[in-house]
Amino acid sequence: MMGPGPQALMASKFLKHLRPSTLKDQRGPGPPEEPPETAELVDDPDMAVRLSGTLSLSEDSLGSDTSDGTEGRLLEEPNAHPLLTQQLKEMWAHSHEHGVPIRLTFEVTEANIVRDIHAKYVMYTIYLLHSGQYDPSPAFVTCRYSDLERLRKSLRSHYPEQMNNVSFPRKRLHKNFTAETIAKRSRAFEQFLCHVSSVPTLRYSPQFLGFFYLSDMQKAQQLTCTGLYNLALPKLTNCWRLQEKLCPTWASTHRLIVLAGLVVCHQELDTLAEAQAYSEQAVALLQESQEQNMTFLIPFLQAHIQLSWRVGRDKMASEAALLKLKEAGHSTSNAPTLKEILIKETIN
Template identity: 45%
Template structure:
């Protein structure tokens, strides 16, 4: 488009230069005084026009000679509809004198005629006036590039953008025990583009990372060939410099592992995050420390949610732990909600060791809180007719305590 306008301007100037001046018109020799400025600054004008006009027509598209301006605009990210860059003519209209081609931003993406459409007389020339340039944006097929970006934006809003999981070491503390001394690293799991009110956290020491690295290299030797791991040191393990370097190294180590599909879905990688919490929560539940267990079950829930494993057997066990602890703490509505969530996951499964216990717990809790329990009762009846001895089924709490977690 810029090349086409420049061609018209040059053609107009050439035609004006070859035209005879009217006789006796010393003071009227210049009908268009800005033409001399355009003629002297042809290259400068070309530079200013390149990549600034954001609308084209279909016939301009066929004759376009310069691609630099278009390629630069294609690299710009699409903006949301309603912003200045998302308007019909790119959120910018052009006016002023031809010599300057001053661009005015239109507030709210709406063209302002009093500021942006100030026609200048162009008698005796065949190049378009600013009004013609502005009206070109209103022709069918104009703003082709901007419309393509808007269409890309609409399509991207309808698609699910992949979320990136970030690993951030937020603190590190030196722990001294009777026979050992080590550094404990606290790591947050953060989903990009979201704000988590309650973060998912883990606390691991160097030996935990080393064990994960060793297990993954045994199983995924090829994938792990390019993954770096901080080496062990014999001295200066507890200096601030060493702790800071290892913190950054562990962040990069986990991010690299998570970027590899096979490793990201492997039990070795996943259980590194939430299995210690499940084991601790189970011990606390067995000893009747339900409030402490509830916090640990909740963190295990968030960890599995961040890692995208909310349909596994471990996640069902986590829901059972949350339901049992809430029930024991007399928080019946919360316990009922976790039972419902588990039953939704078990909807497509005809049989599961936890299906009967979850149904029985859901019926009991629904009766307590005054919720509808007919669907669960119907599913229990189906299990009885299928020959499942529900009277011999363990309760949800018994299943939770007896589940082996290794």
């Protein structure tokens, strides 16, 4: 595999330049640097910690465009693990020392220039990470500028007051594929998402949540229903990690559908310990919720009992819960299986 070309390396330098440290430099101010573009980021040492997102792009010429159809990749640091960049290390240290209530951060780790039959565009990979500690289960989303722009328009339509001061990079008629433009947009997208996620009304909105996992949920459902469990499983796993980071802790229908998919896929692929663990999480979620969803509770209890027996885990609590539901008049013998629920449920 070929290494990154000159354009990708240049973009990497720009992206690194646009990510100011979240800690104040203890060595004193250095020589002033000329910014590569006017009206870029309203800089301030604590900008990333406050998650205030104020990046905008000017329409100045940024150099020659690339239009030869070749693919390019932007990597912040060619040899760096995306989960532990210097920026995140510093942010974690800073938040731990000063008690800053940061829970979620966004980082663009890759930007690929793609050209298909219909168009040429940049595909961004954005990782979601819990800040303040090492995150062993990162989640990511891939999207284009147009995807994020649709998200912004949808949020502005439904929540105009909360979105009033949220900045977003402007469209450009030319030079969308230069390293500098890609790097600046990467930084802008990070701050845009951080800003939106810091406002509870926006973060828990169906528009914001759906942007991250709804499409993959629908694809995973199709794959599961056609028996392609090995292809559905990675999508479902990433969906679950996204939901763990973004969603409230209650047993929403979307969370339960993803858990049902994970149980079914692991069971069909004969990874029974994982299937049992996910069924146990689902039962706990449902039993902790104020309004128990019987459509899901009974099938998850039945799956948990069967899987616990097969892997040699305790199933007495689930058996007692199922018996209690039966005594309360709920039908347990004709309940649909998790796979049947996945086939019938409409995801929207």
